[in-house]
Amino acid sequence: MRKIILYIAASTDGYIARPDGNIDWLHDKKYNIPDEDFGYSAFLQTIDTTLMGHTTYKQVLGFDMPFPYPDLKNYVFSRSAQQDTVHVTFVRDGVVDFIERLKEQPGKDIWLIGGGQLNATLLNAGLLDEIILTYIPIILGKGIPLFSEEAEEHKLKLIPTDNKLYRNGFLQVRYSC
Ligand SMILES: NC(=O)c1ccc[n+]([C@@H]2O[C@H](COP(=O)([O-])OP(=O)(O)OC[C@H]3O[C@@H](n4cnc5c(N)ncnc54)[C@H](OP(=O)(O)O)[C@@H]3O)[C@@H](O)[C@H]2O)c1
Known part of the structure; x- marks a missing residue:
């Protein structure tokens, strides 16, 4: 069955955006590494749905x-x-049923882009298969969390072969849920 993968970046204290939704901190020029896209284009080849x-x-x-x-x-x-x-395409009702059916259809993997509320819905429903999380070396102190407060406790398993430390301080880790 195709997997649902949350591919996302977060501050080291676990926020995906400032309280007003701003993600300027993520695109700071000081993080640029020439010809490096942190696995993004390779990841895009593996998915056909967001x-x-x-x-x-x-x-x-x-x-x-x-x-x-x-x-x-x-x-x-x-x-x-x-x-x-x-x-x-907008989906209004029966989100969990809808995504369960989507996973059963043939196709490539599915990219859960976010944000924190939708991430929590999928996590709680047991629909999230993997997380590729890039930690940005910044503490924001406050913001929109990676998983909203509705998220229930859930243990993750590190996939040891798929972790990378970039020279700009980005740390990318892959978890199985
Ligand atoms: N750092 C990153 O890589 C990254 C990646 C993705 C997103 N983000 C940031 O995350 C922020 C948004 O996150 P968020 O947690 O505030 O919001 P969100 O999860 O993106 O969207 C929340 C909205 O989605 C709808 N929704 C959520 N759960 C639903 C459900 N179970 N059934 C039906 N509709 C549902 C509702 O829309 P309605 O209000 O219309 O009902 C809800 O208000 C943005 O600032 C974005 O920039 C950052």
């Missing part, structure tokens, strides 16, 4: 660039009625 919470989707739309995943099947989750677009 899952996003509505807040994350709205943030992506605000990036002032074309929609970044036009060739993928993109699902956005919202509890209110939303109009599908050429790039995304």
